[in-house]
Amino acid sequence: MKAFTTHSGLVAPMDRANVDTDMIIPKQFLKSIKRSGFGPNLFDAVRYLDEGQPGRDNSQRPLNPDFPLNWPRYKGASILLARGNFGCGSSREHAPWALEDYGFRVVIAPSYADIFYNNCFKTGLLPIVLDDKIVDKLFADLESHEGYSLDIDLEAQVVIDSQGERFSFEVDEFRKTCLLEGLDEIGLTLKQGDAIKKFEQSWRQQSPWLFDVIC
Amino acid sequence: MAGKTLYDKLWESHLVSESGDGSALLYIDRHLLHEVTSPQAFEGLRIAGRKPWRIDANLATPDHNVPTEAAERAGGVASIADEISRIQVATLDDNCADFGIVEHKINDAGQGIVHVIGPEQGATLPGMTVVCGDSHTATHGALGALAHGIGTSEVEHVLATQCLVAQKMKNMLIRVDGELGLGVTPKDVVLAIIGKIGTAGGNGHAIEFGGQVFADMSMEGRMTVCNMAIEAGARVGMVAVDEKTIDYVKGRQYSPSEALWDQAVAHWQTLHSDADAVFDSVVTFEGGAIEPQVSWGTSPEMVLPVGGRVPNPAQARDAAQREGIERALHYMGLKPDMAITDIAVDRVFIGSCTNSRIEDLRAAAVVAQGRTVAGSVKQVLVVPGSQAVKVQAESEGLDKIFIAAGMEWREPGCSMCLAMNADKLGSGEHCASTSNRNFEGRQGNGGRTHLVSPAMAAAAAVAGHFVDVRELMAEKVAS
Numbered sequence: 188m189k190a191f192t193t194h195s196g197l198v199a200p201m202d203r204a205n206v207d208t209d210m211i212i213p214k215q216f217l218k219s220i221k222r223s224g225f226g227p228n229l230f231d232a233v234r235y236l237d238e239g240q241p242g243r244d245n246s247q248r249p250l251n252p253d254f255p256l257n258w259p260r261y262k263g264a265s266i267l268l269a270r271g272n273f274g275c276g277s278s279r280e281h282a283p284w285a286l287e288d289y290g291f292r293v294v295i296a297p298s299y300a301d302i303f304y305n306n307c308f309k310t311g312l313l314p315i316v317l318d319d320k321i322v323d324k325l326f327a328d329l330e331s332h333e334g335y336s337l338d339i340d341l342e343a344q345v346v347i348d349s350q351g352e353r354f355s356f357e358v359d360e361f362r363k364t365c366l367l368e369g370l371d372e373i374g375l376t377l378k379q380g381d382a383i384k385k386f387e388q389s390w391r392q393q394s395p396w397l398f399d400v401i402c
Numbered sequence: 403m404a405g406k407t408l409y410d411k412l413w414e415s416h417l418v419s420e421s422g423d424g425s426a427l428l429y430i431d432r433h434l435l436h437e438v439t440s441p442q443a444f445e446g447l448r449i450a451g452r453k454p455w456r457i458d459a460n461l462a463t464p465d466h467n468v469p470t471e472a473a474e475r476a477g478g479v480a481s482i483a484d485e486i487s488r489i490q491v492a493t494l495d496d497n498c499a500d501f502g503i504v505e506h507k508i509n510d511a512g513q514g515i516v517h518v519i520g521p522e523q524g525a526t527l528p529g530m531t532v533v534c535g536d537s538h539t540a541t542h543g544a545l546g547a548l549a550h551g552i553g554t555s556e557v558e559h560v561l562a563t564q565c566l567v568a569q570k571m572k573n574m575l576i577r578v579d580g581e582l583g584l585g586v587t588p589k590d591v592v593l594a595i596i597g598k599i600g601t602a603g604g605n606g607h608a609i610e611f612g613g614q615v616f617a618d619m620s621m622e623g624r625m626t627v628c629n630m631a632i633e634a635g636a637r638v639g640m641v642a643v644d645e646k647t648i649d650y651v652k653g654r655q656y657s658p659s660e661a662l663w664d665q666a667v668a669h670w671q672t673l674h675s676d677a678d679a680v681f682d683s684v685v686t687f688e689g690g691a692i693e694p695q696v697s698w699g700t701s702p703e704m705v706l707p708v709g710g711r712v713p714n715p716a717q718a719r720d721a722a723q724r725e726g727i728e729r730a731l732h733y734m735g736l737k738p739d740m741a742i743t744d745i746a747v748d749r750v751f752i753g754s755c756t757n758s759r760i761e762d763l764r765a766a767a768v769v770a771q772g773r774t775v776a777g778s779v780k781q782v783l784v785v786p787g788s789q790a791v792k793v794q795a796e797s798e799g800l801d802k803i804f805i806a807a808g809m810e811w812r813e814p815g816c817s818m819c820l821a822m823n824a825d826k827l828g829s830g831e832h833c834a835s836t837s838n839r840n841f842e843g844r845q846g847n848g849g850r851t852h853l854v855s856p857a858m859a860a861a862a863a864v865a866g867h868f869v870d871v872r873e874l875m876a877e878k879v880a881s
């Protein structure tokens with residue numbers, strides 16, 4: 188997992204409440220044997236005018252001109268500004284995978300569905316909770332300024348806008364450390380790599396018949 | 403201090419570290435892989451630039467998606483008609499080749515259902531921790547191993563670290579005393595257990611099966627029982643190591659030999675619960691009272707002796723139970739109070755990781771021999787659990803018995819257990835099935851599954867409806 192310390196990026200809006208994981212990545216894409224490559228189908232049903240299917244060339248599909256992510260001014264955005272209860276519905280981990288694959292590293296919203304919130308950290312995506320009023324203000328600023336971007340400092344737990352205004356946010360200490368060090372669950376276990384090796388050596392001595400047999 | 407249970411011993415011997423919050427890092431000896439739950443795990447490794455921790459701990463084979471018809475099977479991966487199935491099997495081949503993991507490919511001599519080939523090849527041994535991205539991994543507990551299913555992100559975790567983050571379960575003993583009657587099989591024992599303790603009965607527990615019935619039971623029978631621990635709500639089912647276990651393991655492909663064999667046996671002989679071990683819960687059964695079982699509903703706990711009658715919702719103890727019975731009867735197309743033996747079957751499936759080993763096929767063949775499938779039955783599939791089982795069965799002439807009776811003899815795989823390949827039930831069809839799950843749609847949309855033993859399945863095939871296999875056995879003795 189990529190470490191997350193600070194991030195500066197263009198902001199794009201997803202201006203509706205209760206965006207569910209099926210809207211983030213529709214169920215027909217779950218048949219895939221992959222966990223990457225979901226970016227082109229992020230928000231598929233609202234992003235394109237036709238119905239998406241796995242394996243299709245998305246570059247040839249008609250785009251929905253009313254969907255902000257399709258507008259040139261939001262091209263290359265890496266921070267998604269969203270509304271309350273973002274990521275509700277099915278627990279699919281494909282939702283954060285799709286956001287991350289598209290290029291997002293941060294989501295800002297007044298609240299999230301629990302499982303989605305948890306899954307974000309596993310993918311290296313930072314879900315930031317800011318107060319409703321602040322989110323309203325960010326939406327207003329975003330709309331009136333083309334090229335609107337934000338700076339995020341995870342260590343200091345603060346979002347900074349181009350005027351220098353700072354909005355602090357909460358994040359659980361453990362998850363923060365994992366993100367700062369780029370540790371997913373596997374990375375965390377591998378921090379105990381020496382203990383695993385030590386165990387393995389003595390286990391090999393005790394039960395040598397369990398080793399080097401299937402090769 | 404109280405003695406230790408088998409589970410305590412297996413847990414403690416694999417403990418790498420413990421954290422204050424009750425979770426622990428458990429070392430994994432054997433990781434079995436198949437095509438359905440591994441692709442994203444391998445890709446996760448690639449994305450993170452990681453390698454498997456210990457290649458020789460892994461063994462892979464395709465089973466869930468492989469076609470079982472000889473013609474479709476003959477061309478290997480390329481001839482799998484369904485595109486998604488083909489891609490999954492091909493992806494497993496690619497991933498195993500890339501990462502250097504030993505794989506028994508679709509038509510290799512070692513291919514089969516993961517839970518059949520593990521014990522068969524000595525790839526799962528007593529005292530091991532065994533995991534696989536499949537809930538029926540409990541099967542391997544029959545050898546006195548700590549074995550359970552894991553999810554795809556855990557598959558990746560085990561590949562990368564050789565460890566699992568785990569929480570210790572509670573200990574449960576299910577003791578079956580006495581002796582089983584003639585015609586009563588391990589499948590009937592486990593169905594009767596689930597019928598009594600319910601599908602949540604073992605939640606949070608590791609179940610040890612003990613008592614005279616399991617001491618007398620063959621290793622394959624113990625596998626059938628442990629396989630369905632998950633249907634009783636427990637991720638782990640196991641049986642203590644005894645002489646039968648050690649005899650079974652001897653001489654298998656990946657089993658130790660010579661000096662290592664003696665060393666291993668000395669260790670394995672300690673793998674039983676101490677006499678003064680304390681279990682969190684104990685349930686006992688009288689083996690002689692268990693009869694052949696048939697499930698009538700849409701959960702494995704909805705099961706009855708073959709002489710029973712389908713429940714009447716009016717007799718339910720509360721509203722929730724009444725509603726459950728009504729829903730199940732409606733889905734299954736059954737009437738309250740009808741005799742189990744009045745339920746007609748449309749198809750019969752003999753196979754799955756529960757009942758596709760050689761003893762299962764022999765038990766079905768004994769019933770099928772000299773009889774023919776009833777005219778009302780559309781199809782009877784007999785699907786061996788592995789290539790080795792298939793070869794053995796053919797050498798004993800079992801395939802000829804099945805074919806002569808009007809049954810289809812297929813290639814090894816999961817087949818109609820979960821209908822991921824072409825073997826499926828039609829909507830509304832009743833199936834006598836030796837598999838482990840009778841959930842709605844499990845064997846095909848609208849399909850109606852009745853869980854039974856191999857002998858009972860063969861009996862239903864020849865009668866066209868459920869029948870007490872003991873009657874057919876008596877007939878044979880008389881003639």
Ligand code: SF4
Pocket residue numbers: 465466515516517536538754755756815816819820837838
């Ligand atoms: S036979 Fe059925 S239960 Fe067993 S592994 Fe295959 S699909 Fe799962």
